[in-house]
Amino acid sequence: MLQLDVNTAAVTFISGFASVLSFLFVYLWVRNLPLAPDAKLLAAMIRPDFKLLDLIMRPGIPAGLQIVVSSVSGIVVVGLVNRFDSDATAAYGALGQVMSYVQFPAMSISIAASIFGAQAIGAGQIDQFEGRSRGLR
Numbered sequence: 001m002l003q004l005d006v007n008t009a010a011v012t013f014i015s016g017f018a019s020v021l022s023f024l025f026v027y028l029w030v031r032n033l034p035l036a037p038d039a040k041l042l043a044a045m046i047r048p049d050f051k052l053l054d055l056i057m058r059p060g061i062p063a064g065l066q067i068v069v070s071s072v073s074g075i076v077v078v079g080l081v082n083r084f085d086s087d088a089t090a091a092y093g094a095l096g097q098v099m100s101y102v103q104f105p106a107m108s109i110s111i112a113a114s115i116f117g118a119q120a121i122g123a124g125q126i127d128q129f130e131g132r133s134r135g136l137r
Contacts, residue, residue, distance in 0.1 A: 028036035081092045120128045 025037055
C-alpha cells in the first residue's frame with residue numbers, strides 16, 4: 001500500500017506540473033502554433049541575456065526584499081496582537097478588512113495608470129503618457 005506523508009503533496013505537484021508542461025510543449029509543437037518551443041527559445045533558456053537579466057533584477061531584488069520585510073513585520077504584529085484577548089485579535093482582523101476596502105480603489109487606479117503608461121511607452125507614444133500623467137502628480 002502507498003504511504004502518504006508530508007512529501008506526497010510536493011511530489012504530486014512536481015510530477016503533475018512536469019506532465020502538463022510536457023503535454024503543452026508536444027501539443028504546441030504538433031499543431032505548429034506560434035508559441036511552440038523551438039531551438040531559439042531553448043537556446044535562450046540555456047544562455048540567458050545577462051543585460052536583460054540585470055535590467056530585471058536591479059529593481060526586482062529590492063522589491064522582493066520589501067515584500068519579505070513587510071510580510072515578516074505583519075507576522076510580528078499579529079503575534080503581538082494575539083498576546084491580548086480574543087477581542088483584540090478580532091478588532092485587529094476587522095481593522096485589516098476595513099483597510100483593505102479603503103486601499104483597494106487607490107490600488108486599482110494605480111494599476112490601471114501603470115498599464116496605460118506601459119502601453120503608451122510600448123507604442124512609442126511617450127507624449128501621450130506625459131499628458132496623462134499630469135493628473136497623477
